Amino acid sequence: MKALGGAEAADSTHPPPRVYKPEMPRGWWLRQRHYFLYIIREFTALPMALWLLWLLYEIQRASNGPKGYYPPSSPAFIVFSIIVLAFALYHTYTFLSLAGVIIHIKGVPSRLIVLSQFAAWLVASAVIAAVLIGFAR
Amino acid sequence: MAEKRITVRATRFDPAKDKAPRLQSYDIPFADESMVVLDALNHIKAHVDGSLSYRWSCRMGICGSCGMMINGIPKLTCNAFLRDYWPRSITVEPLNNFPIVRDLVIDMEDFMHKLKSIKPWIIRKQEYPLGAGEHRQTMDQIDEFRQFSECINCMLCYAACPVYGLNNEFLGPAATALARRYDLDSRDQGIKERLPVLANSEGVWECSFVGECSVVCPKGVDPAKAIQQTKLDTTMRFVLPYGNREE
CATH class of the missing domain: 1.10.1060.10 (Alpha-helical ferredoxin)
Incomplete structure (x- = not known):
C-alpha cells in the first residue's frame, strides 16, 4: 500500500505490534493539487530570501557611492530575478488572500478586507516605485 | 440487463497476524443509486466477509464515527455516494495520520x-x-x-x-x-x-x-x-x- 509504509518488522521472538503506525510517504505533497500548491507557496520563501541577501550585499557595495559601482546585468541574474519576482507575486497573492480568513471585523465582509489589502499593496508599490524612479533621475 | 456492480477495495489488517495493512478487493452489487460507501461496507460485512471491522453509528453525518479515506480523500462514508465514483472502483482506507488498530479502525x-x-x-x-x-x-x-x-x-x-x-x-x-x-x-x-x-x-x-x-x-x-x-x-x-x- 502506497499510503501506508514503515511497517515494523515482527519476528518470531516478538509478538506483532498491537497497532500499525503508518508513516507519511515522502511524496505526500504530490498526492494532491492543494498540497502541491501549499509546498510551492512555502518554497517561494527560499529563493526570495536568497535574492534579498543579494540585495543587502548590493546595498553594502553601493554605499561607497556611484563611482565604481556596477549593478549585475548578466542574463542568468535577470532570469533569476524574474523567477523570484513571479514567486514574490504568488507569495503576496496567497498571503493577502488569507487576510479575509484571519482578520475578523464585525459587519465588514471578508471580501472587502481582502480587497483593502490588495489596494494597500498597490498604493505601497506605487509609492515605492515613484520614490525609486524619482531618485534615479 | 446485467446487474450493476462496483469494486470496493478495503484495508485489511489483523494485528495478531499481519505485519502491515493490505488491500482486499470486493465486487459487490450496486443496486440502489442512494447507496453510500458505508452501505457497501455493510454489504461486505453482512454477505461477503463478516470479519471486516470499521466504526459507524448514525448513518446521517451526525455522529462522526465513519470517517475513512475514500480514494485518498478523508470523507464520512455515510455521506459518500457510490454513484459519484461508479464505474471507477473505490478504495477505502483508515484515516491517515492515525495508528491502525484493525482493518479500517483507527486508534483515536x-x-x-x-x-x-x-x-x-x-x-x-x-x-x-x-x-x-x-x-x-x-x-x-x-x-x-x-x-x-x-x-x-x-x-x-x-x-x-x-x-x-x-x-x-x-x-x-x-x-x-x-x-x-x-x-x-x-x-x-x-x-x-x-x-x-x-x-x-x-x-x-x-x-x-x-x-x-x-x-x-x-x-x-x-x-x-x-x-x-x-x-x-x-x-x-x-x-x-x-x-x-x-x-
Missing part, C-alpha cells in the same frame, strides 16, 4: 487527549446557582461561535493535515476550532486556561496554513480560520499592554 486516543486538553466546556469564574437564572445570549453573540460548534469530532481534518501527519504533537485543527468555539462564547470565561495549550510551540504556531482541514470538513467548520484567528489573538494579548486584561 491521541485526538481524545487533545480534545480534553483544551477544556471544551463553558468555564465560569464563579458558578451561580440555577435559581439565579439563565445566561442570556443575543443572536449576534451566538453567531460569533456558531460555525465552530458544528464540529462532530470526526477527525477528517486531522487526516487531511500534513502538519499533524509529520508531527503528532501538533494540537491540530478540530481541537483548536473547539477551543475557539468556547473562547468566543459570551458565557465563557476560560480563555486563560486554554491559552497555555493553544499558544505553546505545539499549539496554533505549529500550523503553516495548508488549509485542507477546512476543505474536508463535512460540517462546514473552518478550523484553519480558527487557528489563524487564535494566532492573531495570542499575538495581540502578548504585544498590547491591555492584552492580558481580565475578561
Whole structure:
C-alpha cells in the first residue's frame, strides 16, 4: 500500500505490534493539487530570501557611492530575478488572500478586507516605485 | 440487463497476524443509486466477509464515527455516494495520520487527549446557582461561535493535515476550532486556561496554513480560520499592554 509504509518488522521472538503506525510517504505533497500548491507557496520563501541577501550585499557595495559601482546585468541574474519576482507575486497573492480568513471585523465582509489589502499593496508599490524612479533621475 | 456492480477495495489488517495493512478487493452489487460507501461496507460485512471491522453509528453525518479515506480523500462514508465514483472502483482506507488498530479502525486516543486538553466546556469564574437564572445570549453573540460548534469530532481534518501527519504533537485543527468555539462564547470565561495549550510551540504556531482541514470538513467548520484567528489573538494579548486584561 502506497499510503501506508514503515511497517515494523515482527519476528518470531516478538509478538506483532498491537497497532500499525503508518508513516507519511515522502511524496505526500504530490498526492494532491492543494498540497502541491501549499509546498510551492512555502518554497517561494527560499529563493526570495536568497535574492534579498543579494540585495543587502548590493546595498553594502553601493554605499561607497556611484563611482565604481556596477549593478549585475548578466542574463542568468535577470532570469533569476524574474523567477523570484513571479514567486514574490504568488507569495503576496496567497498571503493577502488569507487576510479575509484571519482578520475578523464585525459587519465588514471578508471580501472587502481582502480587497483593502490588495489596494494597500498597490498604493505601497506605487509609492515605492515613484520614490525609486524619482531618485534615479 | 446485467446487474450493476462496483469494486470496493478495503484495508485489511489483523494485528495478531499481519505485519502491515493490505488491500482486499470486493465486487459487490450496486443496486440502489442512494447507496453510500458505508452501505457497501455493510454489504461486505453482512454477505461477503463478516470479519471486516470499521466504526459507524448514525448513518446521517451526525455522529462522526465513519470517517475513512475514500480514494485518498478523508470523507464520512455515510455521506459518500457510490454513484459519484461508479464505474471507477473505490478504495477505502483508515484515516491517515492515525495508528491502525484493525482493518479500517483507527486508534483515536491521541485526538481524545487533545480534545480534553483544551477544556471544551463553558468555564465560569464563579458558578451561580440555577435559581439565579439563565445566561442570556443575543443572536449576534451566538453567531460569533456558531460555525465552530458544528464540529462532530470526526477527525477528517486531522487526516487531511500534513502538519499533524509529520508531527503528532501538533494540537491540530478540530481541537483548536473547539477551543475557539468556547473562547468566543459570551458565557465563557476560560480563555486563560486554554491559552497555555493553544499558544505553546505545539499549539496554533505549529500550523503553516495548508488549509485542507477546512476543505474536508463535512460540517462546514473552518478550523484553519480558527487557528489563524487564535494566532492573531495570542499575538495581540502578548504585544498590547491591555492584552492580558481580565475578561
